[in-house]
Amino acid sequence: MGRMEYFLEIFFGGLTRGSIYALIALGYTMVYGIIQLINFAHGEIYMIGAFTALIVAGVLGSLGMPGYAILLLTLPIAVIYASAYGFTVEKIAYKPLRSAPRLSPLISAIGMSIFLQNYILLAQTADFLPFPNLLPYFDLPDFVGGILTSSEVTIVITAALVMAGLTSFIKFTRMGKAMRATAQNQRMAMLVGVNVDQVISLTFIIGSALAAIGGVLIASHIGQINFYIGFIAGIKAFTAAVLGGIGSVPGAMLGGLVLGWTESFATGYVSSDYEDVFAFALLVLILIFRPAGILGKADSQKV
Amino acid sequence: MLKLIDVDAGYGPIPVLHAVNMEVGKGEIITLIGANGAGKTTTLMAVCGMVAPRKGDILLEGISICGIPANRLVELGISQVPEGRLIFPDLTVAENLDMGAFLRKDREGIHQDIEYVFDLFPILADRRHQPGGTLSGGEQQMLAISRAIMARPRLLLLDEPSLGLAPMIIRQIFDIIVKINRESGTTIFLVEQNANQALKIAHRGYVMENGVITLTDTAANLLDNEDVKKAYLGI
Amino acid sequence: MQGLKKSLLTAVWFMFLTFPIMVIRVNTIEKTIVWRWENLALVGISVFLLSYVWRFLMSRRERGNKQNAFATDDRAQAFRALIEDRRIRYSLIAAFAIFVGVFPFLFSMYQVNIMISALIYIMLGLGLNIVVGLAGLLDLGFVAFYAVGAYAYALLNLHFGLGFWAVLPMAAVLGAFVGILLGFPVLRLRGDYLAIVTLGFGEIIRLVLENWGTFTRGPSGISNIPRPDLFGLEFGLQGRIIYMYYVVLALVLFTIAVVTRLKYSRIGRAWMALREDEIACQAMGIDKTQTKLMAFSLGATWAAMAGVVFAAKTSFINPASFTFLESAMILSIVVLGGMGSTVGVILGALILILLPEYLRAFAEYRMIVFGAIMVLFMVFRPQGLIRDRRLKRRFHPAESSKGAEAVPTGEGMARGAGSHG
Amino acid sequence: MAEAGPVLDVRNLTMDFGGLRAIDSVSLDIMPGEIVALIGPNGAGKTTFFNCVTGLYTPTSGEILLSARGQRKRLNGLKPNHITALGMARTFQNIRLFPHMTVLENVMIGRHCRTRSSIFGAIFRPPATRQEEAESIEISYGLLKEVGLTALVDETANNLPYGAQRRLEIARAMATEPALLLLDEPAAGMNPSETRELQALILRLREKHDLSILLIEHDMKLVMSLSDRVCVLEYGTQIAQSTPEEVSRDPRVIKAYLGEEADA
Amino acid sequence: QAAEIIFGVPGAHSGDLASYGLPTVNAAKLVVEQYNAKGGLLGMKIKVVPQDEQCKPELATNAAFKLVSEKVTVALGHICSGATKAALPIYKDSKIVLMSPSATNPELTLSGDYPNFFRTIGRDDNQGKIGASFTMGKLGAKKIAVIHDKGDYGKGYAERAKEAVDGSGGKATTVLFEGVTPGAVDYTAIVQKIKQSGAEAVIFGGYHPEASKIVMTMRKRDMKIPFVSDDGVKDATFIKVAGEFAEGVYASGPEDYSGNPLYHQANEAHKKAFNADPGVFYPQAYSAALALLNAIEKAGSTDYDKIVKALRTEYVETPVGKIRFDERGDAEGVGFDMYQVVKGEFVLVK
Numbered sequence A: 001m002g003r004m005e006y007f008l009e010i011f012f013g014g015l016t017r018g019s020i021y022a023l024i025a026l027g028y029t030m031v032y033g034i035i036q037l038i039n040f041a042h043g044e045i046y047m048i049g050a051f052t053a054l055i056v057a058g059v060l061g062s063l064g065m066p067g068y069a070i071l072l073l074t075l076p077i078a079v080i081y082a083s084a085y086g087f088t089v090e091k092i093a094y095k096p097l098r099s100a101p102r103l104s105p106l107i108s109a110i111g112m113s114i115f116l117q118n119y120i121l122l123a124q125t126a127d128f129l130p131f132p133n134l135l136p137y138f139d140l141p142d143f144v145g146g147i148l149t150s151s152e153v154t155i156v157i158t159a160a161l162v163m164a165g166l167t168s169f170i171k172f173t174r175m176g177k178a179m180r181a182t183a184q185n186q187r188m189a190m191l192v193g194v195n196v197d198q199v200i201s202l203t204f205i206i207g208s209a210l211a212a213i214g215g216v217l218i219a220s221h222i223g224q225i226n227f228y229i230g231f232i233a234g235i236k237a238f239t240a241a242v243l244g245g246i247g248s249v250p251g252a253m254l255g256g257l258v259l260g261w262t263e264s265f266a267t268g269y270v271s272s273d274y275e276d277v278f279a280f281a282l283l284v285l286i287l288i289f290r291p292a293g294i295l296g297k298a299d300s301q302k303v
Numbered sequence B: 001m002l003k004l005i006d007v008d009a010g011y012g013p014i015p016v017l018h019a020v021n022m023e024v025g026k027g028e029i030i031t032l033i034g035a036n037g038a039g040k041t042t043t044l045m046a047v048c049g050m051v052a053p054r055k056g057d058i059l060l061e062g063i064s065i066c067g068i069p070a071n072r073l074v075e076l077g078i079s080q081v082p083e084g085r086l087i088f089p090d091l092t093v094a095e096n097l098d099m100g101a102f103l104r105k106d107r108e109g110i111h112q113d114i115e116y117v118f119d120l121f122p123i124l125a126d127r128r129h130q131p132g133g134t135l136s137g138g139e140q141q142m143l144a145i146s147r148a149i150m151a152r153p154r155l156l157l158l159d160e161p162s163l164g165l166a167p168m169i170i171r172q173i174f175d176i177i178v179k180i181n182r183e184s185g186t187t188i189f190l191v192e193q194n195a196n197q198a199l200k201i202a203h204r205g206y207v208m209e210n211g212v213i214t215l216t217d218t219a220a221n222l223l224d225n226e227d228v229k230k231a232y233l234g235i
Numbered sequence C: 001m002q003g004l005k006k007s008l009l010t011a012v013w014f015m016f017l018t019f020p021i022m023v024i025r026v027n028t029i030e031k032t033i034v035w036r037w038e039n040l041a042l043v044g045i046s047v048f049l050l051s052y053v054w055r056f057l058m059s060r061r062e063r064g065n066k067q068n069a070f071a072t073d074d075r076a077q078a079f080r081a082l083i084e085d086r087r088i089r090y091s092l093i094a095a096f097a098i099f100v101g102v103f104p105f106l107f108s109m110y111q112v113n114i115m116i117s118a119l120i121y122i123m124l125g126l127g128l129n130i131v132v133g134l135a136g137l138l139d140l141g142f143v144a145f146y147a148v149g150a151y152a153y154a155l156l157n158l159h160f161g162l163g164f165w166a167v168l169p170m171a172a173v174l175g176a177f178v179g180i181l182l183g184f185p186v187l188r189l190r191g192d193y194l195a196i197v198t199l200g201f202g203e204i205i206r207l208v209l210e211n212w213g214t215f216t217r218g219p220s221g222i223s224n225i226p227r228p229d230l231f232g233l234e235f236g237l238q239g240r241i242i243y244m245y246y247v248v249l250a251l252v253l254f255t256i257a258v259v260t261r262l263k264y265s266r267i268g269r270a271w272m273a274l275r276e277d278e279i280a281c282q283a284m285g286i287d288k289t290q291t292k293l294m295a296f297s298l299g300a301t302w303a304a305m306a307g308v309v310f311a312a313k314t315s316f317i318n319p320a321s322f323t324f325l326e327s328a329m330i331l332s333i334v335v336l337g338g339m340g341s342t343v344g345v346i347l348g349a350l351i352l353i354l355l356p357e358y359l360r361a362f363a364e365y366r367m368i369v370f371g372a373i374m375v376l377f378m379v380f381r382p383q384g385l386i387r388d389r390r391l392k393r394r395f396h397p398a399e400s401s402k403g404a405e406a407v408p409t410g411e412g413m414a415r416g417a418g419s420h421g
Numbered sequence D: 001m002a003e004a005g006p007v008l009d010v011r012n013l014t015m016d017f018g019g020l021r022a023i024d025s026v027s028l029d030i031m032p033g034e035i036v037a038l039i040g041p042n043g044a045g046k047t048t049f050f051n052c053v054t055g056l057y058t059p060t061s062g063e064i065l066l067s068a069r070g071q072r073k074r075l076n077g078l079k080p081n082h083i084t085a086l087g088m089a090r091t092f093q094n095i096r097l098f099p100h101m102t103v104l105e106n107v108m109i110g111r112h113c114r115t116r117s118s119i120f121g122a123i124f125r126p127p128a129t130r131q132e133e134a135e136s137i138e139i140s141y142g143l144l145k146e147v148g149l150t151a152l153v154d155e156t157a158n159n160l161p162y163g164a165q166r167r168l169e170i171a172r173a174m175a176t177e178p179a180l181l182l183l184d185e186p187a188a189g190m191n192p193s194e195t196r197e198l199q200a201l202i203l204r205l206r207e208k209h210d211l212s213i214l215l216i217e218h219d220m221k222l223v224m225s226l227s228d229r230v231c232v233l234e235y236g237t238q239i240a241q242s243t244p245e246e247v248s249r250d251p252r253v254i255k256a257y258l259g260e261e262a263d264a
Numbered sequence E: 001q002a003a004e005i006i007f008g009v010p011g012a013h014s015g016d017l018a019s020y021g022l023p024t025v026n027a028a029k030l031v032v033e034q035y036n037a038k039g040g041l042l043g044m045k046i047k048v049v050p051q052d053e054q055c056k057p058e059l060a061t062n063a064a065f066k067l068v069s070e071k072v073t074v075a076l077g078h079i080c081s082g083a084t085k086a087a088l089p090i091y092k093d094s095k096i097v098l099m100s101p102s103a104t105n106p107e108l109t110l111s112g113d114y115p116n117f118f119r120t121i122g123r124d125d126n127q128g129k130i131g132a133s134f135t136m137g138k139l140g141a142k143k144i145a146v147i148h149d150k151g152d153y154g155k156g157y158a159e160r161a162k163e164a165v166d167g168s169g170g171k172a173t174t175v176l177f178e179g180v181t182p183g184a185v186d187y188t189a190i191v192q193k194i195k196q197s198g199a200e201a202v203i204f205g206g207y208h209p210e211a212s213k214i215v216m217t218m219r220k221r222d223m224k225i226p227f228v229s230d231d232g233v234k235d236a237t238f239i240k241v242a243g244e245f246a247e248g249v250y251a252s253g254p255e256d257y258s259g260n261p262l263y264h265q266a267n268e269a270h271k272k273a274f275n276a277d278p279g280v281f282y283p284q285a286y287s288a289a290l291a292l293l294n295a296i297e298k299a300g301s302t303d304y305d306k307i308v309k310a311l312r313t314e315y316v317e318t319p320v321g322k323i324r325f326d327e328r329g330d331a332e333g334v335g336f337d338m339y340q341v342v343k344g345e346f347v348l349v350k
């Protein structure tokens, strides 16, 4: 097998993984951007999205629905549920802490994460469950067939579309503008007429929706889930968000990809023993030279 | 237009305002003067819904606005130049102004108003693509005023607009306040340390000490008042 | 009435929310579905009832925020008066000291054992409190230094037969050294960037321990690590545990003494100032990097010492003990207890470490209850259990009367201070 | 003491932000005991000048020399804390106190660079450390007495009224034992009577501590009555430097800054 | 004497490894229920006391102390070898028998330090050798990729397998020896690396979640080389999760028990009681519970020495076969066979 081909395989493998990271990272970055909170429960939302999808797909499957119909119904329901969870978590665990010391919501988030994990553990199961492949299968042209699978193509394309959508939403809509203003100064945003509570809720809803999409995509691709998948994915996605510059939406995307590639290439050309070591070492290196992440802005506070 | 009736307010356990009564007529410029920490800012915060009064009531055109969140009050036509300016630091000057018009839908009008404030403060036009956070103190103050104007308010609350401005600009700003008041009939509620100038442009004035209104009269009378002269005018 | 409607709505919302997860269980292979409708009713009813409790607590919290000016001040004042009465204070302290002193003889080995765990976490918490609470550096990889200490003892013992007391100071120095090594490149990062980098370091160290099998024995860990000895005396299991308890207790007391002194020293003040405003600090002549580095490596020193104790206590270590979750737990101790406050951290450690143990009665619901309690604690006590108070200094009237103005002594000026979070 | 040379000697200081030249070749010296005011329209670069001199910004070019505490040093490239240790202290345009520390502690932070005790000192508290600490408290308390804040020593800084915060910032700066004090708009937000008190305070401090002062201020009354010399900036360039009277008559200054009917 | 027999079940019941620990609790409950339904043991009711330790050594010592202080009679568990090692001295000092369904670390029995330790699962070292020789011999692979999950169990197995391959005198070589991160989002990169290495077979040490992910990724990329693994993989869940992709996978496991009616009976009991398929280590746990209670019954007493003696002498019928324990505590008769997934079931490779 050619070196080039191997390189491409590794490259696309990293791209797929990176796209997933990016989708989850967006949730972290948006929430962080707006309320400066590292939402440790975000990984759990991703997991809940995947679980809901599994349940819905299971029910629909038992009704004998065709594959594409299952996907078309499952994805929106998973997204709705994940958003509802994100929304509720914010209302319960973070909103009462708006004026609390900065680290308090962080601890509340950690507690929430433990809670949600065990909720799924108790209400469903600790076991790994097979996840049906919901992604459409299509034949790829021969020259890429050996390198890529159709689900990878689906993942990358979906992620790209979603991110493009989000970017334009933030850039061009009123709500996006309100989000940016809220992120910078909540009090002032209120004083120009932004409904800050609503904006924060919306941020959680969008972030959770993206995580659910990521959850459904990757669960279909990998074919299994359990209650703990959110934790590792969450840490990685958070790393990606910081790598790209936390608070920055394009940064999260770039960070996700860079992280995905780093891990992929580290495995491919060095050793997967130290895959994570490479990922974190890269993070440290990048932050040493760009203290605010790749696309993060050093803050323009004046003295 | 605006009426405060026996308002008590404060932060958490700390009481600041005690039975404050004030009235602002339509199209009027009134000014609230007082020493540092008297509670002037707190009064404005109570009016714009950022601090909930503990007792008493606040009426806007006869309707109680207590408990209405700040963002809804903007829709009702209250706009503010807050203490500390609160510029959006990473938005550019132009975007900051745009945010000022957040609730407005008339693109044309917004555009015109941006040109209008650039006319008022040409230096902002020069800095229009610079992030707000990097402006000098005075430039930020101009931006904050412009941003408040962008909302086309009926009632404009100004918290020490002359703070940190060059003398020439201060005069200019007071002129602009008068101009806004005259041209568009905007009611103006001005909080100032610079009592001298404030009283010169205001119709009426209130004096606040330790959260209590101790004196109210027409601006001209206050300028002549011996106590006021001693305490606030430095004469 | 209003409340009823709200509660009903909340109940309905949660029934919707938990519907798929609580009610449906699918088997995708055999395409079978189990419906558990009874769960839905359960959720509905319990949420309905809980929402009343929640609202009640919320309104109390609100009221507390708004109007505690006089009410709680009275209570607090009365309490403080009680505490400040010397006789009462000293007898309270003495009673507590005696209790702590005879603890191992009153309770079962299990109790003593978990108390040792709690004491270790008090050490860790106080160490992290220097970094997070005093210096304001969010460190999510604190466990790395803990691992360094534990492995230092395990390996030095394995290869060179060094004992607990020999390794303890060595590990402290090693911890400080590693702290400086890791801290140096990253301490110029701001706030949460520092958090993630330290998280990264924590993971890196764990992964190295896991993968570098020839040196660390990899994932299978190191067993048979001896407990501390006392002039070569042999005790039974019970004796060893009790001795361990006193060793750890002594270390905790030492830690408390050191941390308290640091807090009210020149260095401690610089840390706090740094936490509040870095730029102003620099303008006041404080070397930012050096001061941060001091906090970071001092925290690391304590973590490493706690690591040695930990290795001695469990007699077995492997990398699985040093995950990010552990760092998160230590951080929770600090925040939940009350940042910067020593008593707070002690309470935090006792609660967060002992709580899961006492929740064992809940069996499989243990961790879900634990998570919920963490959230509730933060929601209803956001500033932590104990709010850090700044030391007040009373000046003698004699000294002040020479001044240009009269200086009130104490009471009047102390009020209201500290009521800002 | 170095003989009668300027305390601060700034030569051709230039500072660029990206494409923007905020300060353009400004030179300024301050003699011992002198009070110099830096005035100019908003955005002229006054605060930036402070930031360059105190090491928060690295100037694009130019020389900054400080003669204080018996030595003469080039400040370019030094870190802010180092510069403070050399004998220059400042206050900020937007007050930057340590909000949750007590008033006394705020001032004691200023003592940091004049004290030595280490971690070991802190832990073991040898007599030297104890004495140093006692001295710190005494000096800080003395300074609070000078600015009239002794009634509030145990209050946390964020609970102070605005004017008190300004004075506290000055006391904190004084605790570093500066030869040169930089004040950025100390009278902003004060009413005329408070401003008069401030003026007295500044003069008192100068007397008592052999202090030179560089001051940014928009309150012309204060500037005119306080300063020995005034330097005027506009768009980063220096347009005048002279006595207050001359400056207030200078047509360029009137046009750029004071406005036609300068009523000061 | 207590009027109850306390049956301790320490293990990971929450956290990332809960899926390995919870089946043991279920097994214990079912077996004990059986006994209690028959009127208990030695005239006493049996009570199951689960203690969660998340597979963490320090929590394991807490759990052990807790059980000791609750006067536990025998304990079934500690799932991970690390936690078991940390807790064992406590049971030993308190003279309590501990039987693990899943701790495979050789040291536990080979070191001779723990006369109170027993297990119903085989040791890593045996399995690794079996896996390697099967791959080199039966499958005739010359180039072998050895992958593990960096865990205690998986890495131990993989190292033994590698030793066996490298020591085969040139019959075969290890072309790749690497660990994957458990729980990682995907394993595409390592699979491509295996492909690139030109390996003719993969030996994997670890548990079924990673195994199924790797196998599925391989098969989806048309890599048809044999996949050989251990008894952490030889589990119904593996087939359930990997589905059609599981076909053809080899996994070693305790000597064939698919023909054992007790095995099927145990599975059925689980499905009936919990409405779900049993998880990993369920048969081992079920067997261990039977063995422990049987020993008490045969010993006619809850006395430590008598129980130990009974465990070493009395055979008992369990889902993993008819077993008793040797001097070191390993179950006799729990050797390893190689199985292959054929039509959705593990069948013995002859």
Ligand SMILES: Nc1ncnc2c1ncn2[C@@H]1O[C@H](COP(=O)(O)OP(=O)(O)OP(=O)(O)O)[C@@H](O)[C@H]1O
Residues within 6 Å of the ligand: B011, B014, B016, B034, B035, B036, B037, B038, B039, B040, B041, B042, B043, B083, B193, D158, D159, D160, D161, D162, D163, D189
């Ligand atoms: N967020 C807050 N929390 C607690 N107390 C506050 C807060 N903001 C202001 N205060 C206190 O309330 C009192 C009144 O403050 P306020 O800001 O209204 O005064 P002001 O008249 O606007 O003074 P200034 O001229 O300084 O702006 C002061 O004693 C102040 O310390």
Ligand SMILES: Nc1ncnc2c1ncn2[C@@H]1O[C@H](COP(=O)(O)OP(=O)(O)OP(=O)(O)O)[C@@H](O)[C@H]1O
Residues within 6 Å of the ligand: A302, B134, B135, B136, B137, B138, B139, B164, D017, D020, D022, D040, D041, D042, D043, D044, D045, D046, D047, D048, D049, D093
């Ligand atoms: N960090 C920065 N990045 C970009 N531009 C900056 C920065 N800091 C200051 N500026 C610009 O430099 C110019 C000078 O600012 P400076 O703060 O020195 O003004 P100033 O003279 O202090 O004004 P004021 O009296 O209003 O405080 C301003 O136009 C400002 O926008």
Ligand SMILES: [Mg+2]
Residues within 6 Å of the ligand: B040, B041, B042, B083, B159
């Ligand atoms: Mg104010």
Ligand SMILES: [Mg+2]
Residues within 6 Å of the ligand: B136, B137, D046, D047, D048, D093
């Ligand atoms: Mg300035």
